[in-house]
Amino acid sequence: MxxxxxxxxxxxxxxxxxxxxxxxxxxxxxxxxxxxxxxxxxxxxxxxxxxxxxxxxxxxxxxxxxxxxxxxxxxxxxxxxxxxxxxxxxxxxxxxxxxxxxxxxxxxxxxxxxxxxxxxxxxxxxxxxxxxxxxxxxxxxxxxxWTRCMPVVRDIVDRVRRGDIGTVRSCSAAFTVPFNYDENHRLFDLGNGGGALMDIGIYPVTLAHLLVGHPTDLMVLGSRCPTGADDLVALQWMTADGAVAQVLCDSRSSGAARTVVRGTEGWIEVHGPVNAPESFTLHRGRDRDGEWVEGVQQHYxxxxxxxxxxxxxxxxxSPLVPHADTVSIMTILESARRELGVRYPQEDEPLHT
Known part of the structure; x- marks a missing residue:
């Protein structure tokens, strides 16, 4: 794609x-x-x-x-x-x-x-x-x-863009939140915009897009629940600079939300939920202990x-939430939906893979 x-x-x-x-x-x-x-x-x-x-x-x-x-x-x-x-x-x-x-x-x-x-x-x-x-x-x-406006995320992005870990080579981000399946629940109801990707997947997609960049190619794997909404989605993409992003979202499983961005001269491990990171550790070279940085967290x-x-x-x-990025991230989400065959009843045209 x-x-x-x-x-x-x-x-x-x-x-x-x-x-x-x-x-x-x-x-x-x-x-x-x-x-x-x-x-x-x-x-x-x-x-x-x-x-x-x-x-x-x-x-x-x-x-x-x-x-x-x-x-x-x-x-x-x-x-x-x-x-x-x-x-x-x-x-x-x-x-x-x-x-x-x-x-x-x-x-x-x-x-x-x-x-x-x-x-x-x-x-x-x-x-x-x-x-x-x-x-x-x-x-x-x-x-x-809100994730884009949090000081801890802004600090991570600044450090990555100024080269604190060298040239970025890859980023992985996962967000899993278990919901009991109910066809009437908003998350599984296509008529109400349901699907793991749009509801929880948008967070790791946003973070990976911030840290790595926009795809030139996008690979998609996933599954759908009986209503037709996606409940598990894995994305992998490569940027024009040769970096790879890997994103996972799942509305049916539990698990730690772990985000790591890796560069030629170090890596950053982000701690806490993908949508509201609490802190991060910056590792330079082969330094395993790293520099631990905590961020102010006032959510909304x-x-x-x-x-x-x-x-x-x-x-x-907003320079922190620019229109171009909002459109670009929606493009990733919509492209992934097309691959998975997830179509909302409000859409005028059928989706084609």
């Missing part, structure tokens, strides 16, 4: 700046009121310069209960009220990804900045559509990939702070 041939470069902005930067308090609206929205609400309250203004959910009672719990002034049944709320600057979208595109486009057309839970959309086409619309309307759009707060920084500086996209 050659994922480079399946992607269209992210559109270039006509201007590198937002239509209206926000130098004061960012007034947030939350679209959807699930568990992840509770975590984001706590992060926004903890952040500097952020304030919770509104929450919307399909179930009005759920939205009202969420608002009461978090001290939010306004709640809406359905999303139209949130789109029209003039006292909301930015919206965090935490619904499941098949619904991200229409919701994000509605927010963007209303002039609101959007932080969209990963994966940003269901397909490459939808991803590009959202990002292009944000650029056209002069608003900030960012995938809520890091991406909220980055979003606020971009708004203050008037940026159309």
């Amino acid at each position: 050659d994922p480079q041939h399946d992607t269209v470069p992210a559109p270039s902005p006509t201007s590198g700046q937002l239509t209206t930067p926000i130098t004061g308090t960012v007034r947030w609206g939350l679209l959807a009121a699930g568990a992840i929205a509770h975590a984001m609400a706590a992060a926004i309250r903890e952040s500097e310069g952020g304030r919770l203004g509104a929450v919307a959910a399909r179930d009005g009672q759920r939205a009202a209960a969420f608002a009461e719990e978090h001290g939010i002034a306004r709640s809406y049944q359905g999303y139209d009220g949130l789109y029209a709320d003039d006292e909301v600057d930015a919206v965090y979208i935490s619904s499941t990804h098949p619904f991200h595109t229409p919701q994000a486009l509605a927010c963007i057309r209303a002039g609101k900045h959007v932080l969209i839970e990963k994966p940003l959309a269901l397909t490459v086409h939808d991803t590009e559509q959202i990002l292009e619309a944000a650029r056209e309307h002069g608003v900030l759009a960012m995938e809520a990939m 707060l890091h991406e909220v702070d980055e979003f606020h920084r971009c708004l203050k500086e008037g940026l159309l996209e």
Whole structure:
């Protein structure tokens, strides 16, 4: 598989700046009121310069209960009220990804900045559509990939790119999270964007892409559960520089999440879950003990702070979560799905291997 041939470069902005930067308090609206929205609400309250203004959910009672719990002034049944709320600057979208595109486009057309839970959309086409619309309307759009914003990950990437382990030769990353099989569970429901690759595989794919680079060739192995969703996926790719990445995700097994990036002059072993690394050890040459480095870990707060920084500086996209990388990673995921024969019912065209 050659994922480079399946992607269209992210559109270039006509201007590198937002239509209206926000130098004061960012007034947030939350679209959807699930568990992840509770975590984001706590992060926004903890952040500097952020304030919770509104929450919307399909179930009005759920939205009202969420608002009461978090001290939010306004709640809406359905999303139209949130789109029209003039006292909301930015919206965090935490619904499941098949619904991200229409919701994000509605927010963007209303002039609101959007932080969209990963994966940003269901397909490459939808991803590009959202990002292009944000650029056209002069608003900030960012995938809520917290891993990229964590100081420990940024430190690892900086060390790799400045050559602390020499020329990178390979990277391996695995993320396994066991779920009991239930055809109605979101992870196994194709109608709700199910599949291990999109839900948990996006994390090791993102980390490997950061550390090694984009594929020139992609090899895919995997299996599907009875609903047709992927539950085990192994990816291997080579970059134009000759480095190899190996990625594994599995929604049916347990196991340690281990990430290692290897270079000509040393290697880095990353400790902790792939989506939220806790520390790493940098080994130089034949040094087996290495330098142990611990990172600050504040989860959602890091991406909220980055979003606020971009708004203050008037940026159309985050340098930590650039649009081109969001599109490139979605291209890898979609290419792998094509190989495995995983197709979502929302997709207009059949997938061809």
